[in-house]
Amino acid sequence: ELKVEQNPLFLSMQEGKNYTIYCNYSTTSDRLYWYRQDPGKSLESLFVLLSNGAVKQEGRLMASLDTKARLSTLHITAAVHDLSATYFCAVDPQGGSEKLVFGKGTKLTVNP
């Protein structure tokens, strides 16, 4: 059974600082997603990583995938308050977007 573990689960950081969220998964997959969720809202797709070594960047967020290590990272650069949210990684074990397995999420709070 595929397991997806994120850490940390809670992250409080100051504006302007950098940090990395980690997502480990237990079986082979070459399709990984990162989502953002604001309180009481739905999931917003941030990144889709489709191959080993994939790196994608959008604004202050950068995601990467190492399929050999079964590890994805979400790096936050110079955090701002608007980035406060919960971030989920999700792995598609069947490579066809049928049944995603989600991590528990990282609740990020960016303090002024």
Place this chain on the structure above:
Amino acid sequence: NAGVMQNPRHLVRRRGQEARLRCSPMKGHSHVYWYRQLPEEGLKFMVYLQKENIIDESGMPKERFSAEFPKEGPSILRIQQVVRGDSAAYFCASSPGRTGYTFGSGTRLTVV
């Protein structure tokens, strides 16, 4: 394109009542997925449907839960004889098939 539409947004039911959650996929999407999110948790896959067919229901509880996606109309997730443990956010997602999801805004079910 209206996106994935879920209704109601909030639903309160007394223990023992039935809950019906509706999901209209994006135009042109024939694949529908239901996920459940418990407080402070990631999303857990429940069921994957295509028009008139259940493709994968491995995440559905064996009793009281059922799902359908008829030829005409929205997909319905039905929970009979609800219990307090059914309180959660239920998200629907749709895709045109194997190319990634779009999530709806969710239905927040509270059982009192």
